[in-house]
Amino acid sequence: MSVPLFATAPALRPLLDEVAERQAAVLRSGQYILGPEVEAFEAELAAFLGVRHCVGVANGTDALTIALRALGVGEGDEVVVPALTFFATAEAVVNCGAIPVFCDVDPATLVMTGASAEPCLGPRTRALIPVHLYGNPAPMDELRALASAHGLALLEDAAQAAGARYGDKMAGALGDAATFSFFPSKNLGGFGDGGAIATDDDEVAKLARRLRFHGSDDRQTHVDIGYNSRLDDLQAAGLRVLLPHLADWTAARRGAAAAYEATGLGDQLTLPVETPRGKCCYHLYVVRTPARDDLAAHLAAADVGARAYYSTPLHQQPALRRFAPAGPLPGVEAAAAESLALPMGPALGEAEVARVAEAVRAADVEPAPQSHAQGEAVASGG
Numbered sequence: 001m002s003v004p005l006f007a008t009a010p011a012l013r014p015l016l017d018e019v020a021e022r023q024a025a026v027l028r029s030g031q032y033i034l035g036p037e038v039e040a041f042e043a044e045l046a047a048f049l050g051v052r053h054c055v056g057v058a059n060g061t062d063a064l065t066i067a068l069r070a071l072g073v074g075e076g077d078e079v080v081v082p083a084l085t086f087f088a089t090a091e092a093v094v095n096c097g098a099i100p101v102f103c104d105v106d107p108a109t110l111v112m113t114g115a116s117a118e119p120c121l122g123p124r125t126r127a128l129i130p131v132h133l134y135g136n137p138a139p140m141d142e143l144r145a146l147a148s149a150h151g152l153a154l155l156e157d158a159a160q161a162a163g164a165r166y167g168d169k170m171a172g173a174l175g176d177a178a179t180f181s182f183f184p185s186k187n188l189g190g191f192g193d194g195g196a197i198a199t200d201d202d203e204v205a206k207l208a209r210r211l212r213f214h215g216s217d218d219r220q221t222h223v224d225i226g227y228n229s230r231l232d233d234l235q236a237a238g239l240r241v242l243l244p245h246l247a248d249w250t251a252a253r254r255g256a257a258a259a260y261e262a263t264g265l266g267d268q269l270t271l272p273v274e275t276p277r278g279k280c281c282y283h284l285y286v287v288r289t290p291a292r293d294d295l296a297a298h299l300a301a302a303d304v305g306a307r308a309y310y311s312t313p314l315h316q317q318p319a320l321r322r323f324a325p326a327g328p329l330p331g332v333e334a335a336a337a338e339s340l341a342l343p344m345g346p347a348l349g350e351a352e353v354a355r356v357a358e359a360v361r362a363a364d365v366e367p368a369p370q371s372h373a374q375g376e377a378v379a380s381g382g
């Protein structure tokens with residue numbers, strides 16, 4: 001009777017035999033690291049995204065660190081990062097020796113915009129990292145214009161956005177480079193840790209390949225201090241089985257989002273708002289209400305999975321407080337206080353959506369204020 005927060009297992013179950021067969025073939029081959037499965041997966045992911053290069057690495061956090069360095073970010077550079085995201089987005093900046101400058105997010109779409117990033121620019125700014133939060137693409141047109149005007153690198157953190165679209169492109173094909181995570185709960189989730197860097201830039205791809213292998217192009221001469229950060233062939237073999245299903249899974253997630261909206265949940269809660277030109281892939285379905293903690297308690301009692309993400313935003317995290325801006329970040333702070341993720345996944349059916357909606361209605365939380373103006377109403381699914 002319970003509805004889990006992540007309904008991913010039912011979508012994976014029919015594919016597990018094929019995953020096991022392909023992984024068994026890898027075991028027999030003896031090629032476990034940077035072998036043919038990794039190379040094939042990199043090519044297939046690049047084709048799916050519509051970019052020239054994908055570089056597989058050990059996880060999405062390393063993907064960010066390596067991409068930043070490949071884009072030329074280093075000691076003392078400033079990098080603008082939204083304060084509403086997973087810790088890793090800023091952690092990677094600090095691990096490059098650079099300084100994260102936290103910007104606000106749009107109060108409706110919860111992503112970095114040109115207007116929210118611009119006040120953070122200064123003479124030492126080197127890059128912007130828009131995060132496609134919960135699968136909702138940041139407005140890349142205006143961020144591209146801002147980056148070009150100021151000579152900044154534009155790195156998409158697309159860890160939550162595999163399968164999302166913006167205009168006629170995939171999320172991950174919009175910046176100078178993009179990073180993905182294959183952590184099991186992500187929309188393209190593997191069977192352990194994994195990550196990738198996507199780029200159209202030959203030089204960035206070459207540097208990323210070098211940095212993932214101890215700063216070496218030929219595995220003998222080390223021309224840079226890099227990392228040991230590689231995607232395993234066992235992971236790549238599994239991900240190659242899943243990738244062809246990602247488009248269908250994304251459509252199913254969008255269908256579930258439309259089904260939530262059709263229940264009338266929006267009378268009680270603020271529902272997710274897509275970026276203009278964006279097609280969200282609903283990594284999470286995050287609603288907002290001032291009575292968030294009440295609602296969470298009611299849903300827990302009703303056996304409905306729900307969780308508050310990023311309720312302590314990055315500029316208030318102990319490890320990052322030294323980078324906090326002088327003033328408040330009102331969009332981030334309101335979202336951190338009011339957000340709650342409801343169940344979402346490629347196998348979330350109408351019956352489960354109805355059960356969640358019923359549990360929300362029974363919780364009887366106060367209606368949301370109608371003040372979130374900027375984005376467009378969420379599109380219907382499909």
Ligand SMILES: *Cc1c(COP(=O)(O)O)cnc(C)c1O
Pocket residue numbers: 059060061062085086088089131157159160180181182183193194195
């Ligand atoms: C998951 C995630 C990461 C980090 O990915 P890992 O594979 O867990 O290292 C980075 N940024 C965002 C926004 C994420 O959601």
